[in-house]
Amino acid sequence: MNKRIIYLTAIILCTSSTAFSQGFLKKLKEKAANVGSDLIIKKSAEKAEKVVDGKGGDGKVKDTKTDNGEQIQSSSKGTKDDKIGITAYSKFDFVPGEKITYAENFEQDAIGEFPLKWFTTGSAEVVTVEGKAGRWLKLVGGRMLSPNMIFPANFNLEYDLLVNMPVDPKRNTISPFKPWSFQIFDGGNKTLKFSYGGHKINNSLIVNTDFQKDYADISLQSAEKALSKLSTGKSRFTGFGDYYNGGVIHVAISVQGERLRMWYDAQKVLDVPTGVAVNHNFNQFEFAASVREGMPAYYISNFKLTEGKADTRSKLMDEGRFVTTGIQFDSGSDQIKPVSFGVLKEIAAAIKDNSIKVKIIGHTDNDGNADSNLSLSKRRAEAVKNALVADFRIDASAIQTDGKGASQPIGDNKTSTGKAQNRRVEFVKL
Known part of the structure; x- marks a missing residue:
């Protein structure tokens, strides 16, 4: 079915990203006006x-x-x-x-x-x-x-x-x-x-x-x-x-x-x-x-x-605990997704720079049965340890692991947001 939409958007001064270092958007208003930047009305009819x-x-x-x-x-x-x-x-x-x-x-x-x-x-x-x-x-x-x-x-x-x-x-x-x-x-x-x-x-x-x-x-x-x-x-x-x-x-x-x-x-x-x-x-x-x-x-x-951005170092050193949902796994698996690299890198730096020992604790949502979730959480914690040891050269003796399955939820398992909050990895300073 054809749909016609009037859609307002900004057509904008073409420049490289380095030009933004001159200041906030208001500071470039005059420059945008000088080259005729303006709002346009874009009409679209979609057929699918x-x-x-x-x-x-x-x-x-x-x-x-x-x-x-x-x-x-x-x-x-x-x-x-x-x-x-x-x-x-x-x-x-x-x-x-x-x-x-x-x-x-x-x-x-x-x-x-x-x-x-x-x-x-x-x-x-x-x-x-x-x-x-x-x-x-x-x-x-x-x-x-x-x-x-x-x-x-x-x-x-x-x-x-x-x-x-x-x-x-x-x-x-x-x-x-x-x-x-x-x-x-x-x-x-x-x-x-x-x-x-x-x-x-x-x-x-x-x-x-x-x-x-x-x-x-x-x-x-x-x-x-x-x-x-x-x-x-x-x-x-x-x-x-x-x-x-x-x-x-x-x-x-x-x-x-x-x-x-x-x-x-x-x-x-x-x-x-x-x-x-x-x-x-x-x-x-x-x-x-x-x-x-x-x-x-x-x-x-x-x-x-x-x-915001996770404050890994201060959480581990000052509060003794850091919890993240940024370490991602394949569904129902302990296979760590590569996009977890940035989080793992910061955790490794905090452990190395401060010569601390940590316990890694895995948590899951409540999909599946309790025994399977408990096993999965333990395997995921062990996979995080293995990645820190193999890819970031953390001493294996500085890391312990455990898993709690779905037994300690922090979000509502009836919602997608709550389940995402519950699928987390916890680091505790020893």
Whole structure:
């Protein structure tokens, strides 16, 4: 079905990210005005009736059925290796905050339905994908709004993006994705439901990604209220060739004061010193996809919004305890995900620099039975110890391990956010 939307966004002065070192957004208002930067009205009509979601690496489509009978096509080859070593992320310095304020993996939503409390102008539904854990929200054109939430002044936001690019049958070449847009904004005191007409969006951060076969170009657009408008030049994500055929990219965004940094897996794609309004009051985020007939859909999952940056050293030394949800594992497994590198690196430094001994305690949510969760929590604690010893050269005698399973929850296991809070690793100074 065609959907027409009037969408206000900032078109912004093109410059490199180093230009932001001159000061806050207001200081560049005059420069933006001089080059004719202005708001534009963007009209879009999305049509998503027949969508090819991907092809197998051997040229054959591999289908799996969801509960509602939809065909989801996923690749068995040409994807990013899920078992890549932790040390391959040695330049990945993202560290999530300690307090989870929002998490969503759509586990409470019915397959084939749109998730609760979200909004869309296009075609979107919760699905499962062959070879990928959990549930995913499939977006086929149009725009999608999150529920209303509170973004802390300093925050970290993570999510997984699954991409699956098909072969153009006419040219026998890889068809490029249409641009993918992700926006964080301040919509005021109410939850927006795409009723933008007459409603003022204050501050915003818009990340545009143009996917091609071997790379993706990422740029940032920032606006403080309706006054100052800026944009970065394009930053190239050179590793997209490893993902286009069904790989999952872990997207991480860190906002500390005016500074914004963004990673696609281990690669930092944005680092903007003064690109964020200090008093931003962000409260929603939005995805937008321009997908025409014969193009693939996008799949997103595993959202996590955390407050600030973990203060690993002082927590361990002064308080004697540090708890983190930043060490991530494959679902139901003790396999540590490489994106945990930044957290492990800081913990290793705190142990080394202060010559302390610690006990690592694993915790799980209440999915599954108690015995299985207890065993899993113990194995995960041992896996963290092994990573610290093997990859960061911590003395094994300085570390003890234990696991508590789901017996000591700190969040409500009836909600996605509460479960995410309970899946944690605890470090106790001995």
